[in-house]
Amino acid sequence: MNVNKIFKNAFLVAFTCLALSACAKKVSTSGQLQGDVYTGTDTVEYLAKGVPDRVFFATNESVLTTKSRETLRKQAAWLRKNSKINIVVEGHADERGTREYNLALGERRANAAKDYLMTYGISADRISVISYGKERPVDSGSNPLSWSKNRRSVTVKAN
Amino acid sequence: MLFRYLLILIFLIPLNSFALIEVDITRGNLTPLPIAVSPLSLDEESKQNLKKILQKEDLGSEISIVVENNLKKSGLFNPLNKDSFLQKPDIAHLKPRFEDWALIKAQALITGKVTISDEKLRVEFRLWDVLAAKEMMALAFTTVPTNWRRVGHIITDKIYERLTGEKGYFDTRIIYVAEEGPKIKRIKKLAIMDQDGFNTKYLTLGNELVLTPRFNPTNQMVTYLSYFRNLPRVYLLDIETGIQEVVGDFPGMTFAPRFSPDGKKIIMSFAQDGNSDIYTMDLENRIVERITNHPSIDTSPSYSPDGKYICFNSDRSGYQQIYIMKSDGSKVKRISFGRGLYGTPVWSPRGDLIAFTKLHKGKFYIGVMRTNGKGERLLTENFYQEAPSWSPNGRVLIFYRETKTDEKGEGFSAKLWSIDLTGYNERLVDTETDASDPSWSSLLSN
Numbered sequence: 001m002n003v004n005k006i007f008k009n010a011f012l013v014a015f016t017c018l019a020l021s022a023c024a025k026k027v028s029t030s031g032q033l034q035g036d037v038y039t040g041t042d043t044v045e046y047l048a049k050g051v052p053d054r055v056f057f058a059t060n061e062s063v064l065t066t067k068s069r070e071t072l073r074k075q076a077a078w079l080r081k082n083s084k085i086n087i088v089v090e091g092h093a094d095e096r097g098t099r100e101y102n103l104a105l106g107e108r109r110a111n112a113a114k115d116y117l118m119t120y121g122i123s124a125d126r127i128s129v130i131s132y133g134k135e136r137p138v139d140s141g142s143n144p145l146s147w148s149k150n151r152r153s154v155t156v157k158a159n
Numbered sequence: 160m161l162f163r164y165l166l167i168l169i170f171l172i173p174l175n176s177f178a179l180i181e182v183d184i185t186r187g188n189l190t191p192l193p194i195a196v197s198p199l200s201l202d203e204e205s206k207q208n209l210k211k212i213l214q215k216e217d218l219g220s221e222i223s224i225v226v227e228n229n230l231k232k233s234g235l236f237n238p239l240n241k242d243s244f245l246q247k248p249d250i251a252h253l254k255p256r257f258e259d260w261a262l263i264k265a266q267a268l269i270t271g272k273v274t275i276s277d278e279k280l281r282v283e284f285r286l287w288d289v290l291a292a293k294e295m296m297a298l299a300f301t302t303v304p305t306n307w308r309r310v311g312h313i314i315t316d317k318i319y320e321r322l323t324g325e326k327g328y329f330d331t332r333i334i335y336v337a338e339e340g341p342k343i344k345r346i347k348k349l350a351i352m353d354q355d356g357f358n359t360k361y362l363t364l365g366n367e368l369v370l371t372p373r374f375n376p377t378n379q380m381v382t383y384l385s386y387f388r389n390l391p392r393v394y395l396l397d398i399e400t401g402i403q404e405v406v407g408d409f410p411g412m413t414f415a416p417r418f419s420p421d422g423k424k425i426i427m428s429f430a431q432d433g434n435s436d437i438y439t440m441d442l443e444n445r446i447v448e449r450i451t452n453h454p455s456i457d458t459s460p461s462y463s464p465d466g467k468y469i470c471f472n473s474d475r476s477g478y479q480q481i482y483i484m485k486s487d488g489s490k491v492k493r494i495s496f497g498r499g500l501y502g503t504p505v506w507s508p509r510g511d512l513i514a515f516t517k518l519h520k521g522k523f524y525i526g527v528m529r530t531n532g533k534g535e536r537l538l539t540e541n542f543y544q545e546a547p548s549w550s551p552n553g554r555v556l557i558f559y560r561e562t563k564t565d566e567k568g569e570g571f572s573a574k575l576w577s578i579d580l581t582g583y584n585e586r587l588v589d590t591e592t593d594a595s596d597p598s599w600s601s602l603l604s605n
Contacts, residue, residue: 060478062433095561098502098516098545099370099596100415101472101479103384103391104428104435104456107412111433130389131412131430135368140342140568142542 037065038148043138047155051078054154055113059096059147062108064116072113075155076120086158089113091131092138094147099133106131113153128158180267180288180295182235182322189583191237192322193264195289196227198241199271199282200249208275212304219248219273222282225311226269226318228355229329233319234584239265252285257292265289269318280304284314286321296321308357313604328550329354332600333557334372334381335575337361338593342564342571347595349383351398354599356589362396371546371596372396375418378600382406382416382425393427395442406440409447413438415458420466426450428458437471437488450488461505461513462486463530470494470504470513470530481515483530494532503546506530508601509553512580516545516558525558527580538582551601554580557588559595 032040038056045053053075055068064072079085091110093102110129118124139146182192199219201209209218230236244251245259252270260268271284283299298317300310309330316327337350349362349369362381363369372383381396385403393407393416407413411431418425423442428435437450437460451457455475462469470483481495481504495501499519506513510530517524517537523544526537544560557577564571573595575588588597 095543096521097500097518098459098472098479100428100459101456101474101502103370103412103414104430104458107430107435108433108456115433130391132368135345135370137343140564140571141566142563142571143566146568 032145033148034065036144036148037067038145038151039067040149043149047075047157048078051075053156054152056148057109057151057153059094059151060105062105062112064112068113069116072116073120076117076122079117079122079126080120084159086126086128088156088158089117089127089129090136090154090156091129092136092150092152092154093134094150095134095137095142096147097134103131103133106133109151109153113155117155180290180322181324191235192266193239194230194236194267194269195239195244195260195263195265196223196230196241197244197246197251197268197270198223198248199273199284200247200252201273202249205273205275209273209280209304212275212278213307215307218307219271222273222307222311222314223269223271225308225355226315229312229315230318232355232586234579234586235319235323239263255287255289257287257289260287260289267295267322269314271314275304278304280307280310282307282310282314286318308353309603312353312355316602325554326552326602328552328555328599328602330603331551332378332603333575333588333597334374334600335559335590335594335597336369336372337590338573338595339365342568349381349396350590350592350594352590356591359591362398362401371415373417373598374600376420376422376601378603380418380422382418382427384414384416393425395425406442409438415460417461419462420464426460426462426469428460437469450486451484451491452488459503463506464508464510468506468530470506472502472504479518481513481528481532483513494528494530495535496532497535505547505549507549507553508551512553514547514549514556516547525556525578527556536582538578538580539576539585544576546596548597548599550577550599556580557597557599559597561595 037058047053051074052071055071089110091106093105114127114129137150139149199222201219227238231238243263252272268287268289274281279301281301286296288295312330315329319327331354334351337348340346346365347369348365349372352359368386370384372381385394391412392405393413394403395406396403409429413427413429416425416427424439426439429438435456435458437457439448457473459472460469469486473482479500479502481501482493484491499517501515501517503516504513512527514527522540524537525539525547528535541560542563547556547558555577560576561573573593575594575597578585
């Protein structure tokens with residue numbers, strides 16, 4: 001029993017060390033991740049000046065963050081001004097999920113963005129959605145930062 | 160294509176029903192049965208003819224190598240080195256000198272003979288119990304010469320069945336997605352090959368993304384997801400004619416298709432307005448039926464072999480879990496309750512188990528559970544792997560595994576692997592290119 005306890009303590013110490021080093025590592029990418037939602041601009045392209053083309057999601061989530069909603073409002077404003085432009089919203093997932101579920105998840109994310117654009121006055125006729133699941137990552141790395149960039153919906157011009 | 164060539168089966172001698180050698184396949188087999196696979200004998204005239212037709216020096220030897228490799232990969236047999244064989248193939252086939260074979264510790268012996276006449280290939284083989292000094296089985300096949308590898312697979316199936324008491328899985332094919340190119344711009348094609356990695360054929364050109372191919376029960380049709388014209392829809396491909404047609408032409412994405420056990424329906428997911436539900440389409444009259452109706456994601460449906468139940472993947476509890484229901488969509492019941500996320504449920508052809516992918520603490524597992532969710536067993540753990548598919552006898556699973564990329568995003572590869580239901584005998588399956596989404600056919604001949 002005693003030996004067990006000693007092991008347990010040693011384990012705890014080792015674990016704490018690990019956890020600390022993990023934290024230390026995270027700092028280098030801080031400012032790019034909030035929770036596990038990407039907040040950086042590495043892969044972002046622009047539909048027009050000041051109108052980012054994409055929003056990012058947390059793991060397994062399709063909820064729009066405050067920043068995502070802000071981005072989508074900018075897209076809606078730009079779309080209202082450019083009424084002849086139609087768009088495709090592409091939904092994507094990271095590689096950490098089963099293929100078929102991720103296809104469904106990508107579709108759910110793309111529709112979350114579409115719904116939000118519609119509440120800001122963009123007609124459903126102008127928006128089509130497509131899910132690529134995890135088939136089209138934008139960052140090929142296998143680490144939390146890469147995955148956060150890949151969990152996204154991207155608005156692209158259809159015409 | 161190959162399916163067309165009928166194999167003619169002639170029983171030479173009725174099977175002996177003595178209790179001879181037996182191989183237990185229900186446990187991890189730690190002492191594979193020592194077996195001697197003699198090269199099949201080939202007379203001079205047939206040798207010359209075969210050289211002309213197939214450009215093969217010694218087909219007898221090549222067929223025996225097919226058998227030997229199959230037996231070895233099954234993990235149940237230990238084929239002995241041919242250099243140690245004392246008896247010539249033709250004499251051994253007539254009457255083995257059992258002392259010679261016992262000397263090299265063989266417990267079973269396979270001998271055979273290849274002849275060709277009128278452009279027809281005739282292959283006979285015998286299975287001998289060395290210790291009992293008895294013949295256990297003798298069969299002959301006649302077919303077109305180009306079918307010679309299949310003959311090797313069928314011989315393996317017969318031997319496997321005689322020694323284990325269960326049907327084999329060697330005269331089968333795998334349909335999968337062949338992959339190439341960098342991860343962010345991956346090119347994917349449908350490919351089909353023999354179970355041992357030979358005779359690979361590419362069925363699409365790679366112009367559009369294709370995913371999740373699955374055979375129908377007669378192995379002549381394949382259903383899969385194609386992004387043709389950027390519209391992700393379920394398609395049907397006739398392997399013989401190459402004709403493709405869309406079957407899931409709904410006003411939104413259709414995906415995750417599989418055939419019903421009678422081959423008459425395709426079951427699939429249909430995603431619309433952010434919600435995926437499960438539907439079936441009758442291939443004859445094109446009648447569509449909605450099976451689930453829930454605001455969560457319902458996908459990856461797979462029928463029980465009797466067609467009465469469906470297992471599927473849903474996140475209605477908040478996270479991906481495995482559920483079963485009656486085939487009309489009633490009596491939905493969650494069966495996975497372990498820690499982690501569960502996906503890709505596939506019902507065993509024996510009916511008793513469901514194979515799945517599990518994601519827990521950053522690791523992916525391939526596992527099995529009983530159809531009531533009890534008795535979960537994880538067979539293999541890795542950084543990333545998914546999509547198990549059952550061998551037709553329900554004893555082996557094939558799946559695919561991806562290696563992690565490095566900091567630069569390099570070093571990525573995807574390969575097919577197989578593992579026994581026992582959790583032993585994990586093996587890389589040979590493919591010409593990177594590969595994913597494997598689906599195992601049923602036995603091509605019975």
